[in-house]
Amino acid sequence: MKKTFFAVALILLFAFLMTIAIQMRLFGEPVASQMDDYFIENVQAETGVNNVVTGILFDYRGFDTLGEATVLFTAVVGVTVVFKGALK
Amino acid sequence: MKQMSRVVRTISSLTFGYIVIFGFYVIIYGHVTPGGGFQGGVVVASAFALLLVVYGHNKTEEFLNTNLLSFAESTGLILFIALAFMGLGVSFFYNFLTNSGGLFGHTPVSGVNPGDVYTGGLIPLMELAVGLEVLSAMGVIILVISGGAASIKKKKEKS
Numbered sequence: 001m002k003k004t005f006f007a008v009a010l011i012l013l014f015a016f017l018m019t020i021a022i023q024m025r026l027f028g029e030p031v032a033s034q035m036d037d038y039f040i041e042n043v044q045a046e047t048g049v050n051n052v053v054t055g056i057l058f059d060y061r062g063f064d065t066l067g068e069a070t071v072l073f074t075a076v077v078g079v080t081v082v083f084k085g086a087l088k
Numbered sequence: 089m090k091q092m093s094r095v096v097r098t099i100s101s102l103t104f105g106y107i108v109i110f111g112f113y114v115i116i117y118g119h120v121t122p123g124g125g126f127q128g129g130v131v132v133a134s135a136f137a138l139l140l141v142v143y144g145h146n147k148t149e150e151f152l153n154t155n156l157l158s159f160a161e162s163t164g165l166i167l168f169i170a171l172a173f174m175g176l177g178v179s180f181f182y183n184f185l186t187n188s189g190g191l192f193g194h195t196p197v198s199g200v201n202p203g204d205v206y207t208g209g210l211i212p213l214m215e216l217a218v219g220l221e222v223l224s225a226m227g228v229i230i231l232v233i234s235g236g237a238a239s240i241k242k243k244k245e246k247s
Contacts, residue, residue, distance in 0.1 A: 044198045048186040049119040049208040057124065058211045062172060062181030068126070069218055072225045073165050076158070079229050083236035 092142050100142040107135035115219035116212070120203040125215040129222025136227045145234045154231050157224040164221030171214050185209030 030036065043055040057065050091097065115128030140148045175182030186209030187195050196207045205212075 044196050046186075047183060047208065047211065048194075048196050049211050050196065050201065050203050051119050051122065051124075053122075054119045054124050054208075054211060054215070058119075058214050059181070059183055065214075065218065066168065066172065066181075069165055069168055069221055072222060073161065076161060076225045076228050080158070080232055083232045 091144050091147065096142055100138055104135050104139060107138065108132055111135065111223070112219075115215060117205065118215045118219075119208040119211050120205060125218030126222050129219045130226060132219075132223040133226030133230065137230050140230055140234055145231075145238045149231065149235070152227060152231060154228060154235075157227045157231070161221055161224040161228060164217050164219075164224065167217040168214055168221065171210055171217060175210070183209045183211065185213075186211070 025031065039052060039056060039060070043052045044050065047055040047059040049055045049059075111128045111130075111132035111134075113128070114123035114131055115125055118124035118128065136148075136152060139151065143151075172181050175184045178184065185191055185193055186207070187193060188209065189195075192206050192208050192210075192212050194204050194206045196204060
């Protein structure tokens, strides 16, 4: 009973994933590309960097980078508290 | 942790400097070529990890000061936030140095070009700050965890 249940569930999951994989759009062809086109055309003029990814990370999405840096700082604080406080 | 053999120690001493230089190259050229602060910082931290694996915890602690790295980490984060606040005349994270002709202020060529390091305004400075923060944060995490493991081992040997 249990085995047949798992077999059916596995087949259903496989069919679900295969349908998604078949229906997936090709790589590099998104549905809406206005944002990408804007970034690719205007990054060099607006931010002055050649690397589009850096232009987005440090200029358009500066807050995101600030959050990442803060997460790293919090990780360091946590590790230091655990390993220096508990082992003295 | 014990030291590894003499061959491994010699080769890793030779490659250590090159890994650090490559990491700083990735940080400084982050706005022209692929890479950036996070990636370059992690490359430098991997050199620290190499030292830790090869030389063991005690010798690495003599070479890399945890307190100094911790101080550098806080400095990097504060520098990043200060650079973000500098553009507050217009908005938070406003890039006031770009295209201004001053520091890192060359106007870039639109389209395909060989690349100019002196472009980008605040972005290269922010990348330096983030790179400093990431490399010292990863170094502190690696060093503190290995120190904790070493002290656990000592406690077990005592009891």
